[in-house]
Amino acid sequence: MISKAGEIDTEWEEQGENSKYFFARGIGAADQTLENKTQRLALARSAAIVSAQFNMLSTVKGAELAGGDNVADAMIKDSAMASQVRALIRDAQVVRSEWSSDDGCVVSLRLPKSALKNGGLKLAD
Numbered sequence: 001m002i003s004k005a006g007e008i009d010t011e012w013e014e015q016g017e018n019s020k021y022f023f024a025r026g027i028g029a030a031d032q033t034l035e036n037k038t039q040r041l042a043l044a045r046s047a048a049i050v051s052a053q054f055n056m057l058s059t060v061k062g063a064e065l066a067g068g069d070n071v072a073d074a075m076i077k078d079s080a081m082a083s084q085v086r087a088l089i090r091d092a093q094v095v096r097s098e099w100s101s102d103d104g105c106v107v108s109l110r111l112p113k114s115a116l117k118n119g120g121l122k123l124a125d
Helices: 037-061 071-077 079-090 113-118
Strands: 015-017 021-028 093-099 105-112
Touching: 015 037, 021 037, 037 071, 037 079, 037 093, 037 105, 071 079, 079 113, 105 113
Parallel strands: none
Antiparallel strands: 015 021, 021 105, 093 105
């Protein structure tokens, strides 16, 4: 994701899933007008987390449920489910944070599929 020279790779897999997890990445830029490096890094990381959560939500919405609908359709039909899915996304685990040479940040998130199942979503096998 970030090269040894501190540059962000020009191509990577943004989001997806495997048998156990949904995963997503996000990128956040640092405000270069800030003099405090710690503040630049922290704000870039926060922005990257929000970006990754947005990407994660897109992935989860496309997941197929046991009844044939996808999560996006279920969220439209059931506002409580929509709130629950959004809460689960906010609780996704940050598994990697990397900073670029210009203090930008790339964050990788993962969300266990079991968390969705425990939340009442019956994902298709």
